[in-house]
Amino acid sequence: MRHLSxxxxxxxxxxxYGCSDPEEPQSPLIGTWESRNYSDSLDxxxxxxxxxxxxxxxxxxxxxxxxxxxxxxxxRLTATSWYNFEGDIFQYYYADxxxxxxxxENQPLYVPKQDLSPGIVDFFRTPKGKLTFSSDLRxxxxxxxxxxxxxxxxxxxxxxxxxxxxx
Numbered sequence: 001m002r003h004l005s006x007x008x009x010x011x012x013x014x015x016x017y018g019c020s021d022p023e024e025p026q027s028p029l030i031g032t033w034e035s036r037n038y039s040d041s042l043d044x045x046x047x048x049x050x051x052x053x054x055x056x057x058x059x060x061x062x063x064x065x066x067x068x069x070x071x072x073x074x075x076r077l078t079a080t081s082w083y084n085f086e087g088d089i090f091q092y093y094y095a096d097x098x099x100x101x102x103x104x105e106n107q108p109l110y111v112p113k114q115d116l117s118p119g120i121v122d123f124f125r126t127p128k129g130k131l132t133f134s135s136d137l138r139x140x141x142x143x144x145x146x147x148x149x150x151x152x153x154x155x156x157x158x159x160x161x162x163x164x165x166x167x
Contacts, residue, residue: 027055028137029085033163036068042109044073050163058083060094064110074110076100079121090131090142094121129158139164 029052037046045068049061062077079097083090098116102108129144141162146155 027052027085028133029058029140030054031165032167033140034166035161035163038068044109047072048161048163049166052083056082056084058092074100074108075113075116076102076110077121078113078116085131088130088132089128091126091128093126097121137165 032049032051034050035048038044039046043066045065047061047063047065049063050058051061052058058081060077060079060081061075063072063075065072075098077097077099079094081092081094083092085091097119098113099119099121100108100111100116101119102111125147127144129142131140131142133140139162141160143160144158146157148155
């Protein structure tokens with residue numbers, strides 16, 4: 001009886017082990033990343049935050065702070081976005097967006113999140129470029145490809161953006 005109990009217990013253990021799905025490698029992008037830029041003239045930080053949910057969706061938030069890592073004063077944009085990351089090439093486009101259409105003389109630069117308005121971010125191009133991680137995977141730099149304005153090799157170059165992992 002004792003041997004039968006051990007045999008049943010061993011079979012149960014093996015069946016549980018055999019049924020577990022192999023874990024797929026998790027993307028190094030999963031988590032929240034921020035690019036922070038200080039404006040001397042306005043004495044505020046402009047923060048772009050990417051929160052990668054999985055291997056194809058991420059949330060973009062553009063906010064304003066008084067300190068680099070402090071509380072948000074307000075928001076300029078929030079959007080759910082789609083992305084593709086293969087090798088070292090990163091490409092994305094916005095889907096649903098809530099936007100503040102301000103910044104003119106009579107409009108503030110930012111508003112509380114609840115005051116953002118539905119909007120469409122209509123890219124006539126899809127941002128694409130090289131994404132390079134630091135050796136410790138705590139930051140990455142995105143260098144968007146040059147955008148050809150016409151067929152005459154006129155090109156608009158974009159500055160690189162560096163993001164740091166916040167969680």
